[in-house]
Amino acid sequence: MKRPSVYVKMRVLGAIDVAPGRTRHERIHQVAQMTFLDEQGDPHQFTWRTIQTWYYRYKNHGVTAMDGSPRADKGKPRKVTPEEVLEAINAALPHFHQSGSARTRTPTKTAIYRLCIEKGLLNPNQIARTTFCRFVREHELLKDHPSETRRRLAFSMQYANQLWQADTMFGPHIGGRQAKLIGLIDDASRVLCHGEFFFEENTDAMIKALRSAFYKRGVPEQLYVDNGSIYCSQEITLICARVGCVLRHTAVRDAAAKGKIERFFRRVRDQFLIRRLDLSSIETLNRQFTHWAEQDYNATVHSTLGMKPIDRFGVDLSRIQFLSPSEDTDELFYAEATRSVKKDNTFSFRGQRYETPIDLRGRKITLRYERHRKGAVIVYEKDRRIGRARLLDAVANGMRRAARD
Template sequence: MITEKPKPNPPLELRLRVLSAIDYAPGDSIRERIKAVSQRAFVDHTTGHEYHFTWRTIETWRCRFKKHGLTTLDNQSRRDKNTYRKVKINELAEAITEVLPSLRFNKTGVIPKSALYRKLLQQNYFSRYQLSPTTFYRLLRENDLLNSEQTQKLRQSFAMRYANELWQADTMHGPSIKQPDGKWRKTFLIAFIDDASRVITHAEFFYADNTENMIDAFKSALFKRGKPQRLYFDNGSNYTSKEMLQACLRLDIHLSHAPVRDGAAKGKIERFFRGFRDRFLTQHLQFDSLDELNDKTHHWLENDYNNHYHSGIQMTPLDRFNLDRERLQFLTDDEATAELFFVEETRKVSKTNVFSINNQRYECPVDLREKSIQVRFDRSRRDQFIVYYNDQRIGPASLLDLHFNARQRSAYPGDNA
């Protein structure tokens, strides 16, 4: 069966003829005249091809011509031509460097590209949707990714230069633990990794994947390893919560989020999770409690991961992290630091210097009548409310006690009349 070759895109001259035909087409409105033109056939005198255009196509050309002029009608190449939207070159270089040592040379002394591609997919560095075989081979050829010197340059551009320049974080589903009542509860591992050194700044299992546990894990990471300049999270509700955003603003930490459904953007934390499953969870099949799970996890992290040689940085993560120790900024564990992680809400103070929150009424520590204040509190406890005004800490609010205030007022001179 002979198939007809597809027609080339209509040239600019033909498109202009279509637009000029609108002025002479029958119809009382522009829409009717465009539809009349869509019923006609137009022939390209250069190639002899005959074209028919829908009225929507003609209307699009007309709008672009009126708004932007002649140049928008000409054929244009894709804006993202010669770029790769789903896979970054430096991420692929990083993955190839980690996978190559596990592959063997063939009889001719080279590693087959097909074997390298299959290995990348098997170890979940990329999915076939992100990286097709054709794209993979083209990336290898155009960027010389099997050249160790070139790959090293690309990998260095992918990693941060100093420790605590950037942390990545994510949540992994962990093993279920049997409770005293016989029921099983799922666990979730919240982990932070430093981009430059690959140090796991903190990782901890919880029974719930919520904002409260996320903040607790984040605080532990800050106290252990210092303050990062940037955080790179996914778009989960815990990582986009009001508490996390407010804490980053107060700590002067830049918070950014990975594109939706783009796991490769968080490649380092994803690869840690894969290694954690293969090297730790497969060796410990059952845990009696959450405390036992966390104790063994912390022991493995500090002894078998952070102090273990990492091929990507040519040293142990902890040694690489300590090279930049003089640059690190640590937090002090005090009351002021704790309040950095409190959730903040705005309240209007009444004429009697009282505001309402958590279905209760509180008195301001100083006279702030009829002013808007910021109230910070620990969402998990809600037992103390700290008043801020114009970003200045005023002090803790006190629960309104009408009887105490009445007794105080009766004690003033002249109130016994």
């Protein structure tokens, strides 16, 4: 049997959080009885000792310890992705053909790089000229029509929530700022799991869209995305691992691999954006888009399916794993940090001192928290939820101690 990929391993570890059992040891034994499908749909089952080994490797060394092969990015730049270089090239090339001549020769890689720097499309501190040229050569970023030489097979999942496709589309301008639509569509039913416009295309926006989609349509077995920075972030990888979702990435310059979400975006442009929309605020735009998506798109017969996407999604409703809305479930989407508890049972976080809910002196703990909000800080110890940390109140502690004496 072939070795499982890192995505399969992370999905196995994510199942530990939701498996039945009072202790982690019991939950691992429950996971050992489950069957997991890899990216090709082949089934795998693992012993509890193997799962336990993966668990400790992940807790001690992170995601990189789950893959025994050499680094995939060895010798490659880690500041700019191939997708970002391709976007810069596509924005720069029209400036070389403004003369209108169809026979204009393709500019050199160095000339394109210089124009990208002049126009602010790339930052010289992020990518040097030699690195840029190597990127163009290795990924064939200037090759015309790469999809014509790539063998491609049409595919469709058998059941709803086996695979979602996600991508970003540039939308209208509101108050001088361009809105971007993050959309997630189910492969089998074509139902729009969630779509929302944001001003910023960043990790925070992706987490918000992903959380809304999981609550509305359940947790998919696989999430298919490109190599954009928000889809490769550590936070998104961690969230998918927690809920047991395999995060898959397309090849560079292979937008056609996500054909269903691309066709949906075309429908958004042809049927939604052509309307007389109220663009007074992004909240108003999102209300109009949600109404169109639920009342028109999801509730209209799809030409390929022969039925409404929402009805096709409902056919497999019994197979779908939903997240129960609760405060504990929200923690699946929190960021993580590790701390060591001091001898007085306190730790420092974000410039403040906290007390742990129980005595954890001298131990290492994991904190879950909202990235850009001063809310609750949740303490985990060896994957076990301990509870909320309390802000240290030394005066109150002193008064309680005096009362006891």
